[in-house]
């Protein structure tokens with residue numbers, strides 16, 4: 334099947350709704366599905382048959398997504414690391430074994446700059462490289478990767494176990510205008526400024542993508558994060574699956590800085606111009622005992638002073654911005670562990686104060702029902718829970734509804750979400766089904 338044809342079928346409004354429901358509730362009965370879609374049973378049956386004929390659903394008695402119908406490629410460009418992964422048609426990241434199998438069969442993604450993730454507790458398949466400090470090297474690396482993804486797509490025509498590539502998504506930090514597909518500015522990578530999506534890709538590579546009808550989209554990493562986190566709640570092996578019915582979710586991401594992805598009433602929120610979620614750049618009161626202490630960096634990356642992320646990095650982790658940028662979640666945990674017990678507890682109290690301030694803001698402003706901590710936070714959250722404190726207030730009702738958990742995929746979530754978002758139109762409103770899961 335041509336990619337355009339595959340994309341047309343997958344993006345047909347009714348098919349899209351059906352597939353979305355099946356990703357979230359794979360065991361749904363056909364009658365319930367028809368009820369959810371508010372259409373006749375016969376119409377649903379006919380549509381299911383079409384999806385089976387096209388091999389997008391498995392040819393079995395059940396309505397099961399053929400996870401190998403296609404793969405979407407997700408790339409995240411963070412302040413410290415760029416990651417690349419593949420997401421299947423069920424919106425699940427492929428595992429390391431399958432990724433290795435694909436690489437062995439095709440010889441792709443063997444570049445010397447690519448590294449294999451360590452401490453990969455989820456078993457997810459991905460590769461990463463350290464984000465270069467200049468645009469030339471970054472674009473060269475990204476183009477190398479995209480060229481290999483194109484090769485992979487071409488191999489799908491001759492190797493039956495390799496699915497076609499449906500699309501490529503790139504998630505970036507900073508201000509991304511998703512409707513115009515423009516990187517306005519990245520606080521953490523100053524060389525990414527006023528760039529159209531096409532400027533990331535060399536003309537010959539762009540031409541190859543066009544010839545194969547493989548769309549490429551860019552989006553904000555916090556939006557990609559939120560989408561990944563919500564879909565991962567529907568996975569039966571996710572320990573957090575009991576929260577899949579939460580309709581108002583905030584995903585808190587600590588990368589080189591802090592941002593958050595927002596789902597309200599089961600819809601991905603983008604704000605007027607995809608610029609919401611800049612939680613890290615909200616000015617907050619400093620930890621009382623450190624009121625007059627010097628800061629590791631005088632200014633925040635946004636140009637302001639007294640931002641939440643500036644204090645978390647300087648006061649909480651005791652690092653300069655550059656030191657923090659270069660540290661992974663495990664390295665941060667290790668660094669904190671090197672402190673004396675007393676100092677370590679003090680640091681947890683400081684972090685707990687700032688995180689508590691952020692939670693308090695999000696609950697009071699948005700009344701969210703679930704906060705997911707992701708990125709570099711994942712490793713330290715187990716120690717931190719007991720140290721989170723909230724500003725004194727008699728307005729605590731919002732806390733009744735709000736559960737706080739750590740992410741399944743952590744720092745890989747934006748790359749997975751980029752893959753998922755690439756299967757949709759740029760800037761598309763993403764929604765989750767409203768049904769109650771039994």
Ligand SMILES: [Zn+2]
Nearest residue numbers: 614633635640
């Ligand atoms: Zn700032």
